[in-house]
Amino acid sequence: MKEYRLKGLSCPKCAAGIEQQIHKLEHGETAHIQYNSGKLKLDEKVNLEQVKKILASDHASLIKEDEGHNHEQNHNHTKIKLYLGISTGVFILALLLDGMSNISGVPFYLAAIILSGYQTFIKGLRNLTKLTFNIEALMTIALIGAVSIGEWKEGTLVAILFGLNEYLEGLGMEKARKSMESLLKIAPKEAILIKNGREETVSINELKVNDLVLVKSGAKIPSDGVVETGNSSVNEAAITGEAMPVEKGAGESVFGGSINNEGILRVKITKAYEDSSLAKILHLVEEAQETKTPTELFINRFSRYYTPIIMLISALVMLVPPLFLGGIWGESFYQGLAVLIVGCPCALILSSPIANISGITRNARNGILVKGSVYLEQLGKIDTLAFDKTGTLTKGAPYVEKYEIYDREHFLTVSAAVEKHSSHPLAKAIMSKVNDLPYREKEASNIETVSGQGIIAEVNGGKYWVGNEKSVRHVSIPTDIQSSIEEMKRDGLTLVIVANETSILGMFGIADEIREESESVIKALHTAGIKNTVMLTGDHEKTAEKVAHRVGVSSYFGGLLPEDKVQKVKQLTREGKVAMIGDGINDAPALASADLGIAMGKGTDSAIETADIVLMQDHFGKLPEAVSIAKRVNRTIRINIALALGLKLIALLLTIPGLLTLWIAILSDMGATILVTLISLTILWERKKKESSSYQTETEPQHS
Structure with a gap:
C-alpha cells in the first residue's frame, strides 16, 4: 500500500463517496481515505490517472511529493479568501447600483454568486443528477430557487455566506490536522551510520538491527537502541511527554525520536525504525483520528434521515400554505428555500470529529497514547478505576x-x-x-x-x-x-x-x-470525577490494606490470582463503567475484561499492543489530566450537538410567523458551524496547566 496526501476534501461524506468510486477500479478494493488526516492509502497497482480523475470530479487532488503541504493549504486558503473578498466587493457594488433606477445590479449579483459559489453549484448539480441530497445539493436548490423568484440580493448573500462558512469549516479542520502533523514531525529523517570506521549520512529507513550510529549534540536518536559509548542527558518528551531530561550512559536503552542534549553518543540500533516505539506511536495516533465513536456513528446515521426529512418539511412549507391556508405562492416558496438552507447538517457533522482530534492530540503531547476516538469517549465516561498494585501503585x-x-x-x-x-x-x-x-x-x-x-x-x-x-x-x-x-x-x-x-x-x-505520586494522583482522580478507585493485588490482605490506606483508594482486594482479578473486574463492570490500569504484561486478561484497558509501559511493545490507552511514562501522574481532557471532549461534543440542533430549531420555528429569511437561515447554519468549530478547538488552544512540571509539583517525595 502506498500513501498519498490529499487536498480539496470538502467533507467526510464526500471523501466516503470518492473512496467508493476508487473501490470500483481494478485493484482499488483496499483503497482507504483518511479524511481527518487528509491521506489516501492505495494499492500500487491501481491506475493513478483514473484515481486523479475521480478526485478531480470532486475538486480534490493529490499533493505532489515536492509540494509543501502547509504551503499548498495556505495557497488554497489565500485563493478562497481572494474570491470571497472580490465577490463581497462586487455584491456591495451591485447594492449601490440597485439604488440607481437606471442601472441594474443583476449582472453584478450573478458575478458575485459565480465567484463565491461556483464550486458548490457544480458539485450540487452533479449530486442532484445522482439523486444524492447532500449539503451542496441543498445549497444549489436554494440558489436556483432564489434566482428564479428574483431574490438576487439574498441569493447572492447566501452564496457568499455559504462560501465563508465552507472556508471557516475547512480552516477549523485544517487547524486540527496541523496540530496532529506537528506531532508527527518529531520523527527523525536521517542518521549518521558508522560503517567500517567511516561516517555516512543515510535515511532512517535504511537502518538495520545492530547498525552503529553516531548521535551528535542536539540531534535526534534515529531509532530504538542501546548506548555503546558516551554519556549524555536525553530529552524523551516525544515519547513519554516528560520535559525533564534523562541521563544515559553505556548499556542503557534509548528511544528513537528522543533528542541528545549534549555530548556524543554511539548507539547500537535494536529495532528498524518501522518497528520502533516512536513509529508505532505515530502510526497508532494517526489511525486513532479515523475511528468513529458511538456518538459519531449515531450522527452519521441521523444525518442520513435528517436531510430527506428537511427536504420534506421544505416541500410542505412551500405547498401547504398556498394550497390549504390561502397563502401566497411566492412567499411560501421563499420560506421553503430558507428551510432547505437551515437543513444543512454542517455543524452537526462537525460537532464531534474536531473535538476528538483535539483531545487525542493533547493527550499524545503529554505522552498518553489513546488508540482511537472511541476510547477517548469511553475514558470520559469512566466512573471506576481499578489498579493493579505491583508496578502501578508501587x-x-x-x-x-x-x-x-x-x-x-x-x-x-x-x-x-x-x-x-x-x-x-x-x-x-x-x-x-x-x-x-x-x-x-x-x-x-x-x-x-x-x-x-x-x-x-x-x-x-x-x-x-x-x-x-x-x-x-x-x-x-x-x-x-x-x-x-x-x-x-x-x-x-x-x-x-x-x-x-x-x-x-x-x-x-x-x-x-x-510510588511517590500515588497518593496525590488518586486524590486528583477523585477530583476529576472518578467516583471509585479499586486496588487489585495478589499480595496478602495485610500488604493490600497497608498500601490501600497509604495511597487512599476507595477499596481494595488482596490475595487475588490472575483469574480472580478478571472476575473482580467483570463484577465491577456490572456496577459501572470500569477502566483497568496495569503494566500491560501480567495484567493483560484483566485489562481486556474492563471497559477500557490502560497500560503503563514506558514505551514497551507489550504495553503499546495490549491496552486501549498507553501511558508512555513509568508513572501515572498524568492520568488525571487525561481523564479531565476526555470528559471535556465529551462535554464539548454534547454542547456542540445542542448548539447545532438548537439554532436550527429556532430558525425553523421562525417559519410559523413567516419571519425566516434566506440570510437568517444561512447565518443560523454558519453561526452554528463557527461556534462548533471554535469550541472544539479550545481543547487545543487552552493554556497548558503546568504540563511540563505538574508531576514534580504534585508529587513531592514522600517516605513510605
Whole structure:
C-alpha cells in the first residue's frame, strides 16, 4: 500500500463517496481515505490517472511529493479568501447600483454568486443528477430557487455566506490536522551510520538491527537502541511527554525520536525504525483520528434521515400554505428555500470529529497514547478505576522498610558478603540499604542455595544462614525477637533473617516501594470525577490494606490470582463503567475484561499492543489530566450537538410567523458551524496547566 496526501476534501461524506468510486477500479478494493488526516492509502497497482480523475470530479487532488503541504493549504486558503473578498466587493457594488433606477445590479449579483459559489453549484448539480441530497445539493436548490423568484440580493448573500462558512469549516479542520502533523514531525529523517570506521549520512529507513550510529549534540536518536559509548542527558518528551531530561550512559536503552542534549553518543540500533516505539506511536495516533465513536456513528446515521426529512418539511412549507391556508405562492416558496438552507447538517457533522482530534492530540503531547476516538469517549465516561498494585501503585522494586540489628558486629558484614553477588531483587534491596550503613567488607565462600528457604554460606570461617523463617528453624528464637517477627509480618513485610549456628543476628523487613505520586494522583482522580478507585493485588490482605490506606483508594482486594482479578473486574463492570490500569504484561486478561484497558509501559511493545490507552511514562501522574481532557471532549461534543440542533430549531420555528429569511437561515447554519468549530478547538488552544512540571509539583517525595 502506498500513501498519498490529499487536498480539496470538502467533507467526510464526500471523501466516503470518492473512496467508493476508487473501490470500483481494478485493484482499488483496499483503497482507504483518511479524511481527518487528509491521506489516501492505495494499492500500487491501481491506475493513478483514473484515481486523479475521480478526485478531480470532486475538486480534490493529490499533493505532489515536492509540494509543501502547509504551503499548498495556505495557497488554497489565500485563493478562497481572494474570491470571497472580490465577490463581497462586487455584491456591495451591485447594492449601490440597485439604488440607481437606471442601472441594474443583476449582472453584478450573478458575478458575485459565480465567484463565491461556483464550486458548490457544480458539485450540487452533479449530486442532484445522482439523486444524492447532500449539503451542496441543498445549497444549489436554494440558489436556483432564489434566482428564479428574483431574490438576487439574498441569493447572492447566501452564496457568499455559504462560501465563508465552507472556508471557516475547512480552516477549523485544517487547524486540527496541523496540530496532529506537528506531532508527527518529531520523527527523525536521517542518521549518521558508522560503517567500517567511516561516517555516512543515510535515511532512517535504511537502518538495520545492530547498525552503529553516531548521535551528535542536539540531534535526534534515529531509532530504538542501546548506548555503546558516551554519556549524555536525553530529552524523551516525544515519547513519554516528560520535559525533564534523562541521563544515559553505556548499556542503557534509548528511544528513537528522543533528542541528545549534549555530548556524543554511539548507539547500537535494536529495532528498524518501522518497528520502533516512536513509529508505532505515530502510526497508532494517526489511525486513532479515523475511528468513529458511538456518538459519531449515531450522527452519521441521523444525518442520513435528517436531510430527506428537511427536504420534506421544505416541500410542505412551500405547498401547504398556498394550497390549504390561502397563502401566497411566492412567499411560501421563499420560506421553503430558507428551510432547505437551515437543513444543512454542517455543524452537526462537525460537532464531534474536531473535538476528538483535539483531545487525542493533547493527550499524545503529554505522552498518553489513546488508540482511537472511541476510547477517548469511553475514558470520559469512566466512573471506576481499578489498579493493579505491583508496578502501578508501587514501583515493583523491593526496598528495605524496616530492619532490626541484634549483632552489630556481624549482621551487616554477613548480609553484604552473602548478597552482594546475587541478582535477586531482595538481595539488591538489602545491598541498597547496607551500602548506606557502616560495615566491614568480607567475602563469602561455600555458598549453597536452599530452595524455598534462602542461602547458607561461610564468612570469615563462620557458617551463616540468610533467608526466610524456614531457614532459621535450627535456632531458638527469643520471645522479643519473635514479637518483632510477628509485627513485621502483620505490617505485610517480607522477612529476610540473618543467623549463625546459635542465634539471630538481625533481620530485614522488605516491601514493594509505593510510588511517590500515588497518593496525590488518586486524590486528583477523585477530583476529576472518578467516583471509585479499586486496588487489585495478589499480595496478602495485610500488604493490600497497608498500601490501600497509604495511597487512599476507595477499596481494595488482596490475595487475588490472575483469574480472580478478571472476575473482580467483570463484577465491577456490572456496577459501572470500569477502566483497568496495569503494566500491560501480567495484567493483560484483566485489562481486556474492563471497559477500557490502560497500560503503563514506558514505551514497551507489550504495553503499546495490549491496552486501549498507553501511558508512555513509568508513572501515572498524568492520568488525571487525561481523564479531565476526555470528559471535556465529551462535554464539548454534547454542547456542540445542542448548539447545532438548537439554532436550527429556532430558525425553523421562525417559519410559523413567516419571519425566516434566506440570510437568517444561512447565518443560523454558519453561526452554528463557527461556534462548533471554535469550541472544539479550545481543547487545543487552552493554556497548558503546568504540563511540563505538574508531576514534580504534585508529587513531592514522600517516605513510605
